[in-house]
Amino acid sequence: MEEIDRRILTLLAEDGRMSFTDLGKATGLSTSAVHQRVKRLEGRGLIKSYAAVLDYDLVGLPLTAFISIRPIDPSQPDDSPERLRHLTEIESCWSVAGDESYILKVRVGSPADLEDLLARIRTAANVSTRTTIVLSTPYEGRPVG
Amino acid sequence: MEEIDRRILTLLAEDGRMSFTDLGKATGLSTSAVHQRVKRLEGRGLIKSYAAVLDYDLVGLPLTAFISIRPIDPSQPDDSPERLRHLTEIESCWSVAGDESYILKVRVGSPADLEDLLARIRTAANVSTRTTIVLSTPYEGRPVG
DNA sequence: ATCCGCCGGTCGATCTCTTCCACGGACCTG
């Protein structure tokens, strides 16, 4: 039961476009049964969405970096995520334990773009930054679960 | 031209299951034209795959962490990514500039699981580790581009 | 200038897949 749902999640995490027919063959269920299960998983929120996975080198954003930020004035309310949300170069924002308060993951086209982005981050959120450049990506976004 | 391809990529990054019909309406092209373009984008590798986006809290892996690793013996060949590939808790592995050589992003169910995973990472790759716990995720995996 | 070939588009036919509905069995409960 639960076992089948987990298998469906694994299959869809690897191929988000797999048809219900194929999911049925892979799980031993009828197309309709799989359809119901997937809709239920979507409704419960276990499946948040479906996305195409892009090659950012080929798309023209070959430079990835992690930017750790910490507030310059710790007495200010910490709403950095909202202050930074409009910067589309920021792919992800995690609140973390440790010396810094957030880690951002960004994709840009060039070092110059990164320099520009850093300036915008600092002014928008009033933070200091520490940047770690990604040299290569052995693997990324593998399905866990 | 190129403009339309970029728009298609943006749309599919947000909704990887959007139908060719809808993509056509959104771009002003016929279904077939969009179909051809998407197949070409897949063939060229700009679209690497499609994936379901899961809610890892609900899936039973509520604990996310970043683990920075550095080799204990710098004279050894550095094949950490391969040595760690079999650990399915590791979602991503980036080679980075800086004090550490790689950053890993991992998903586990509990602090005990994390402790166990750290031990396996250290022995598998002969590295020392520095772990940063994720407290919350304001946003993640937003489409850039 | 004309012809030719290529690229990228539309249109239409066909086949698959999605989606919905009716139905049936297992199980629990009063």
Added chain:
DNA sequence: CAGGTCCGTGGAAGAGATCGACCGGCGGAT
């Protein structure tokens, strides 16, 4: 046992994917 719920199956209707035939613009070669 009757009634309800949960999950499953099967089938029908419609929507979407896929493929081939055809067309027009554009650049290069004759």
